[in-house]
Amino acid sequence: MKNRLRVLRAERNWSQADLAERLDVSRQSVNAIETGKYDPSLPLAFKIARVFALPIEQIFVDEDSPAAKAAE
Amino acid sequence: MSVELWPPGKSASASSRFVRELSVAMTLYLVTLSAAALVLRMFHLPQWASVLVVLAAMAPAALMLRAFVHLLSGMDEMQRRIQCEALAVTAGVLGFVCFGYSFLEITGVAPALPHALFLVFPVLMLVWRVVLVFVVRRYQ
Numbered sequence: 001m002k003n004r005l006r007v008l009r010a011e012r013n014w015s016q017a018d019l020a021e022r023l024d025v026s027r028q029s030v031n032a033i034e035t036g037k038y039d040p041s042l043p044l045a046f047k048i049a050r051v052f053a054l055p056i057e058q059i060f061v062d063e064d065s066p067a068a069k070a071a072e
Numbered sequence: 073m074s075v076e077l078w079p080p081g082k083s084a085s086a087s088s089r090f091v092r093e094l095s096v097a098m099t100l101y102l103v104t105l106s107a108a109a110l111v112l113r114m115f116h117l118p119q120w121a122s123v124l125v126v127l128a129a130m131a132p133a134a135l136m137l138r139a140f141v142h143l144l145s146g147m148d149e150m151q152r153r154i155q156c157e158a159l160a161v162t163a164g165v166l167g168f169v170c171f172g173y174s175f176l177e178i179t180g181v182a183p184a185l186p187h188a189l190f191l192v193f194p195v196l197m198l199v200w201r202v203v204l205v206f207v208v209r210r211y212q
Contacts, residue, residue, distance in 0.1 A: 025148035032211045038150050 002061040006034045008052050022051050086146035090139055097135035105129040150211065158207045162200040166192070 009019050016034075020027040023044065032038035033048075040048065049056040063069075108125045111117070117125065144155060170192075176182035185191065 026151060028211070029148050029150040032150055037211045038153075041149050044149060 001039045002036060002063060003033065004059055004061075005030070005048070008054070008059065009034075012052075019051070023047055086143065089146075090143040093139035093142060094136060097132050097139055100132035100135065101129060104132050154204070154207050154211060158200060158204040161203045161207070162196060165199050165203065166196055169195075 005019075009016070014022075016027045016030045020030045023030070025044070029038065033040055045056055045060060049059055052059060108129055111125050112122060144152065147155065173182060173185075177184050
């Protein structure tokens with residue numbers, strides 16, 4: 001699952017450690033999510049959405065959705 | 073970029089707490105074990121008392137287990153997943169090794185290991201550490 005975490009983080013000038021602290025996870029987990037190596041659970045995805053004050057679908061992209069496929 | 077393998081806690085405080093708890097438990101274990109060995113050598117105890125003395129060393133061992141449980145509960149969801157995968161693979165590897173060695177033992181190819189159960193925990197820890205390296209790489 002793709003996501004815009006790295007871009008959103010950069011827009012706010014947050015380091016991975018800053019975001020990790022806000023999410024109460026390790027910096028390694030933030031890195032794994034950003035690089036697409038790990039898909040967060042639904043509660044963590046909602047927490048990420050809350051931290052960035054954005055709807056969840058503006059952060060995570062379901063690559064299998066018809067909309068995403070049409071965009072490709 | 074490297075992923076911190078040891079101590080694998082979510083935060084530095086969780087990791088230092090784990091190291092502290094484990095150190096205390098291991099020290100107590102060694103002291104209790106030495107004391108139990110000394111008592112058994114010096115006194116002729118009835119069998120029930122000998123069993124209690126021998127098993128006394130297991131109490132600090134339970135503290136070690138508690139330290140691991142505290143560490144796991146302090147991890148975030150990805151770290152728990154990594155540990156879970158590593159432990160599952162470790163259990164499989166250890167099971168296959170034990171099973172394979174038993175076949176060799178039965179056929180007389182390999183010697184029967186005395187006190188083989190003592191080896192299970194150290195080998196489990198060793199295999200777990202090796203497997204963890206490979207599992208962590210998948211998330212880097």
